[in-house]
Every structure is written in structure tokens, then in C-alpha cells.
Amino acid sequence: MYIRIRPDSETPIYTQLIYQIKKGILRKELLPGEGLPSVRSLAGDIGINMHTVNKAYKLLVEEGVLTQQKKGFIVNSDTKLEIQPPHLLLYKERLEALVIDTQIFGMSEEMVEQMKQEIEATLKKDDEK
Amino acid sequence: MYIRIRPDSETPIYTQLIYQIKKGILRKELLPGEGLPSVRSLAGDIGINMHTVNKAYKLLVEEGVLTQQKKGFIVNSDTKLEIQPPHLLLYKERLEALVIDTQIFGMSEEMVEQMKQEIEATLKKDDEK
Amino acid sequence: MYIRIRPDSETPIYTQLIYQIKKGILRKELLPGEGLPSVRSLAGDIGINMHTVNKAYKLLVEEGVLTQQKKGFIVNSDTKLEIQPPHLLLYKERLEALVIDTQIFGMSEEMVEQMKQEIEATLKKDDEK
């Protein structure tokens, strides 16, 4: 699994990492129950701070995406992941902001739909593409 | 126009303000060419600092939503607002994050569509509802 | 003589007025010794505040472009206008800023020269064009 971090993006590195990992799971490059690289090794590999990796992992546990075990972090193998109320609220806020910007900038449904499909294509397992 | 700020939210006050104003425009509570309250009066009304309001206004100008005149800030009356490339990039990033979370948490298209419509309903002029 | 004021420009109105008057003199639409419209009438004509016109006139007197007489303001009829040391300093600062920006943005001498000539063309008496 490839992790691509843009250090100079205005998105915090830990946030980028969170989405790269989620992407890996959706693309089935990370399977349920599979272990993630150790905090130290991943930090070393992609050249970022250990604390940053740790923060991303912890937040993913908090979201229920990962679970933490003695030996390290693994992908949660629960069949059905339920979004927790506080995260659902945040999700709604982000959706609202996006809808507002869509309307304020007069973007058409088609334009947004197309962008969405382009994104979804990148989330498919390579085999399926 | 009512502005509701949650001081304890994680989202910065100026960001909340930006979306409250955009909402006001979409709901036609603020019309093109109409003047906004002065930075100091709005700050006083909602109990925040002048500079925070000023920052929100300035950013809205930068997005093209407002324009600034000698007498103060007014709603841009350009018929068609075009999203600028740097903002479009951010928009896409936010869309991608949302799509990823939608899939990771196994939310159905219907559920998302329903949330979206609830949001859109709040963006309609009261007359039209 | 036509005075064109853009109320929403970020250049202060009194500054715009100063340059419009200087332009009128260079284009010989205002001749040495000729009287300017009264503060009140000009303010009324172009729809701006009386104090603003007065400020422009006063500053032009201070620069030696106009002189003030009992009956009102007239164009200075001195054959040779000498820039005063304090204004020369300001002039140099503005020139420096312009040279710096020219270089920092990599604008060619030709481009600047062309802009300059376009400007100079607008400062010629209509007969001479």
C-alpha cells in the first residue's frame, strides 16, 4: 500500500494519513484484521513525525476503523461499521458546508456528480477497474 | 438575518460566520448589492471580536461572495459567481474526504441523499418552503 | 472638463480627484490662471462630499499646482513648477516601489514602456492626438 503525503498541503499531515489509510481499506489493500505498520516504521518510511502517525492511528481507533491490540494496530474486522453520533454530526456539518458552497458558486449537479464518480473510481480495487 | 455562532465548536468562529452569511445569501435574506452590518456592530451583536468578523468578511471578498466599498461590505451582485482554481481544489479535497467517509461507514446512497435534501430545505427562502 | 470618480475604487476619492485635475491641466482643459469650480458646486456635480473636494484642493495648493485666492482656487500660473523636497521624497519612494515590483514580477522594459506611452497619450491635448 502506498501512502502519499503532501507535506506542504494545508491539510494537516495526520488528516491526510487518516484518509490514505481509509483509502487503502476501501481499495482492499488493507484487509480486515490485517496489521498496520508500526508507528515507528511508518513514520520512518514516509519521513514524518512519530507523534503524527500515532495521532492518526488513535483517531482511526476512535472512529472504529482500526482497533488497538497488544501487538499493534489492526484493521477492524467488524462486518458493519456504524458511524458514531458525534462523528455523524461532524459528517453532516461537512456535508452542509459542501452543499452551501456548491450552491453559492452555482455548480451544477452534473459537475459535482462527475467529480464524485472520478473520486469513486480511485476507491475501487485495481482489479475491478 | 439571524447569525448563530457556537463558540465551543471546533470550527473557527470566522468559518462559522462565513457559512452563516452564505446561508443568508442563499435564503435571500441578504440580497445582491445589499450591505452587511458593519464589522463592529455585527461583532457587538453576536458577542465576538471585531477582528474575527473582519477576517470572515475579508475571506468572503476573496472568494468573490462579497465586495468591499468605501462605505462597507456588500453582497456581490455579479450574476454568476465562478469558483476560483485554488478554492476548487479545496472543494474537491473536501468532496473526496466525504465520499471516503460515506463508504468507510457503509452509509447508503439514500441516507446521504436524504441528509442532503434536509440541508437543501434549510437553504430555501422561507416563502418557498 | 470631465471628472471621472470611481467611488468603489480602493484609491481614496480625494486622491482620484487630485489626479483628475492634474490630468485636466496637462490636457490644457484647465489653463494657468483659470478658476476651478467652487468646492460646493464640484461636490454637487460629481456627487461627493464637500470636505473631500476641499481636501483635494488644499493638497493641490500645498503641492503648488493650485493657488488659493479670495474668490476661490485657480490654476497656478507660474511658468515653471518646482517639486518641493518633501514631495520629491515621496515621489522617489513611489518610484522605488514601482521599480521593485517591476523587477520582482519580471516585467520587461518594453512592457513597461508601452504602458507608459499609452498613459502619456491620454495626457495629450485632444488636438494633438
Place this chain on the structure above:
Amino acid sequence: MYIRIRPDSETPIYTQLIYQIKKGILRKELLPGEGLPSVRSLAGDIGINMHTVNKAYKLLVEEGVLTQQKKGFIVNSDTKLEIQPPHLLLYKERLEALVIDTQIFGMSEEMVEQMKQEIEATLKKDDEK
């Protein structure tokens, strides 16, 4: 790199700072990719407020002269900097004002040319002088 601020000048401190930094870049005292002093340290060094430095830096980012990274502000290393339309407009206005004053005060081409060359000399790397 030396920064000289005149607190009593009419030009705002942040504007002075902007030109001092541009000068430093033209004189190659600040190289592309090089980091600038942190807002707080520079503010401390030249005895002004942090927010004033921050404003100057932000505006330079907006002009494309600097870029902002997680670790701080650095000199943009793009080979060719393009002036943006809104700034070009301002540039033209400033050029026009300068041309008008040159003519109104009867300054000769030679005098202006000499001032220009004196300025340009101060923008050269010390080695080249």
C-alpha cells in the same frame, strides 16, 4: 538581511516590510526556497508586533512572492513570477500617477532616468556593484 522600518512614515509598517523583503529577494540576500524568519522572531528583532509581520507575509503569499509551508514562510522558488490581473491594475494606476506627477512638475526624462538607475543600483547583489 537587514530590515529597516520607519515607524513614523506615512506608509504602513506592513507595506514597508513587504518592500524590504522584495528588496532582499532582488539583492539575493533571500534565495528561492529559503525560509524567512518566523513572524514572532522578526517582529521581536525589528520591534513591531507579530500580527503586523504576519500581515506582510500573508500579502506576499497572496502576490505569489512567498509560499507558506507547515514549518513557516519561504521564498517562492517558481522561476517565473506572473503578476496577477488585480495587481496589474494597481500597478498601472501607480504608473499613471507617477507619469502625471512627472509631467506636472516638469521633471525631465533624464532626471527620472537617473533616479531610476540609482534605485536599480541598490537592488543589485553587492557583488555585482
Place this chain on the structure above:
DNA sequence: GTGGTCTAGACCACA
């Protein structure tokens, strides 16, 4: 240690 956010409050320029 870096910038980001927010506050409180002062003085000034402009119209």
C-alpha cells in the same frame, strides 16, 4: 518552535 485563532482596546483615514 511554528503559525492560527481570538480578544480588548487604541488611534487614524476617509467620506
Place this chain on the structure above:
DNA sequence: GTGGTCTAGACCACG
């Protein structure tokens, strides 16, 4: 009365 500039100082997010 409007925004612009500047200051002093606090707490936080990020890495």
C-alpha cells in the same frame, strides 16, 4: 460612522 492599522497578550493545533 465606516474600515485600516497596530499593539499586547493568551491559548491552541501541528509536528
